[in-house]
Amino acid sequence: MRIVLAAEGTRGDLQPLIELGVRLSNAGHDVVLGGPPDFAAQAASRGVRFVACGASFREFLAEHAEVVDGHPVRALTEGFRYLRKRFEQRLETLLELTRGADLVVGGGAEMAASTAAEACGVAYRYVVYCPAMFPSREHGPIFTPWQSLPGWLNRALWPLVMTPLTWSVRSALGPSRRRLGLDPRVDILKLLFGSRPLLAVDPSLARAPADAPVPVDQVASLHPLEGEPLPAKLESFLDAGPPPVYLGFGSMPDTKPAATTRVLLDAIARVGCRAVVSAGWAELGDGPLPEGVMAIEAVSHPTLFARCAVIVHHGGAGTTTTAARAGVPQIVVPHIADQFYWSRRVGQLGIAAPGIARNRLDAPRLAFALEVILGNEIVAERARELGARLRAEAAASDPVRALIG
Numbered sequence: 001m002r003i004v005l006a007a008e009g010t011r012g013d014l015q016p017l018i019e020l021g022v023r024l025s026n027a028g029h030d031v032v033l034g035g036p037p038d039f040a041a042q043a044a045s046r047g048v049r050f051v052a053c054g055a056s057f058r059e060f061l062a063e064h065a066e067v068v069d070g071h072p073v074r075a076l077t078e079g080f081r082y083l084r085k086r087f088e089q090r091l092e093t094l095l096e097l098t099r100g101a102d103l104v105v106g107g108g109a110e111m112a113a114s115t116a117a118e119a120c121g122v123a124y125r126y127v128v129y130c131p132a133m134f135p136s137r138e139h140g141p142i143f144t145p146w147q148s149l150p151g152w153l154n155r156a157l158w159p160l161v162m163t164p165l166t167w168s169v170r171s172a173l174g175p176s177r178r179r180l181g182l183d184p185r186v187d188i189l190k191l192l193f194g195s196r197p198l199l200a201v202d203p204s205l206a207r208a209p210a211d212a213p214v215p216v217d218q219v220a221s222l223h224p225l226e227g228e229p230l231p232a233k234l235e236s237f238l239d240a241g242p243p244p245v246y247l248g249f250g251s252m253p254d255t256k257p258a259a260t261t262r263v264l265l266d267a268i269a270r271v272g273c274r275a276v277v278s279a280g281w282a283e284l285g286d287g288p289l290p291e292g293v294m295a296i297e298a299v300s301h302p303t304l305f306a307r308c309a310v311i312v313h314h315g316g317a318g319t320t321t322t323a324a325r326a327g328v329p330q331i332v333v334p335h336i337a338d339q340f341y342w343s344r345r346v347g348q349l350g351i352a353a354p355g356i357a358r359n360r361l362d363a364p365r366l367a368f369a370l371e372v373i374l375g376n377e378i379v380a381e382r383a384r385e386l387g388a389r390l391r392a393e394a395a396a397s398d399p400v401r402a403l404i405g
Helices: 011-026 038-043 059-063 072-097 112-120 151-179 188-193 234-240 257-271 301-305 317-327 338-350 361-375 376-395 398-404
Strands: 003-006 030-035 050-052 103-110 123-128 198-200 217-219 244-247 275-278 291-295 312-313 330-332
Touching: 003 011, 003 072, 003 112, 011 030, 011 038, 011 103, 011 123, 011 317, 011 398, 030 038, 030 072, 030 151, 038 050, 038 217, 038 361, 050 072, 050 275, 072 112, 103 112, 103 398, 112 123, 112 151, 112 188, 123 188, 123 275, 151 188, 198 398, 257 275, 257 361, 301 317, 312 338, 312 361, 317 330, 317 338, 330 338, 330 361
Parallel strands: 003 030, 003 103, 030 050, 103 123, 123 198, 198 217, 244 275, 244 312, 275 291, 312 330
Antiparallel strands: none
């Protein structure tokens, strides 16, 4: 089959489809991935053919860092402004890729792929990375921090969020769909999910809600299970003492990276533990660091996390999954979107300290969370047991078969 993969967003949005592309190619399919130019090198390193669609998502996040790190609802508004601005450009590229294809698969914040598939008469599937994307009484709307409300209130909140979202999507996509002879009054759920989405989440970590509005197939997360070797300098640091705390916020930007770095270092000093600070898109860890703290660039998370004492992260689906598979306790600092869901979920599973919202992050709160979780054998044992189950599920999962039969 000739298969077009399409994803928009951060590394957590693109990496699963890159890994899916590897599996599909290994199964003999002709695969091409369309995504932001930020990820061309990553796709090439995995042998996946890549075509740049639209503009740099990293640059967009950097331009709106003040919203992402403190105003999650406003971040959604900026996201739809980005959609309106870039949709036509992405659509044109995806139309070219889709002509003659047998299947289009969307992922992440991708909104143009289903329109391209519909215009070309090609089958469409969508890969979901978090159960909170499905409207449900089991959780609050994915774009909000309200994830611990009663079921009746969750059910009431979803229409309040979905109605303006639907109008925003229609205003952004309507003119292009009308030009292609398609109905501009699009149903946002049908546009995004298609008729049967694929939920790529380790089942023991989370499942689709019982009241999901569409039928759902579930497989394990598409993030890699096996890790790669670490840089020699990092290996030496890990060998030189007890397992460190990992601190990093992935693709989340930061308006004041030096100040955030000081918060992290202050918390580590209060607790008196070793640490690894990941730069990420926030560019943390720049400047002189105290003894026992090392700054790193992007490395293999499966390999590194297994050698850490606690993982402090932003709560992206991929990072949450990789930390859980490693069998290591977590502290989540949610910034936007599904990160609030994952913060609550790992707490429900008993493998994490209470989350700290990004706009409430300070040294005393982080130090307290670290003190709660470091050396807590009950939490550590829960994390180890869950990690073993998740690794077994991932090893047995067959996303290619679930996707195309």
